[in-house]
Amino acid sequence: MAKITIDNTGATVEALPGRSLLLSLLNAEQPVHTVCGGKAGCGCCRVRILEGGDKLSPVNDPEKLRLGPEKIAEGWRLACQTHTLRDIVLYLPIAEELDSICSKK
């Protein structure tokens, strides 16, 4: 099973087959954030892929809309829209970092 390593906490969790990074992180009780429940509506679940970005599902239209081209070019993805079958390393923002970018609607 593929592994998701969270660079800034040192945690490594299993990527659930066929499930989003969000669900894999939540399943492993990692501090990933969501307001919309995984519908690409809040942007709170964003993670920055540090290694293995080429192994992920392609960036989809809701991600393009929510993140914009600059963030995508920097490696940011919506965990709720992203799947992996291979090992990856990511950065998981802390709550304070998300205050200005996470829609609480």
Ligand code: FES
């Ligand atoms: S959980 Fe809201 S955008 Fe991913």
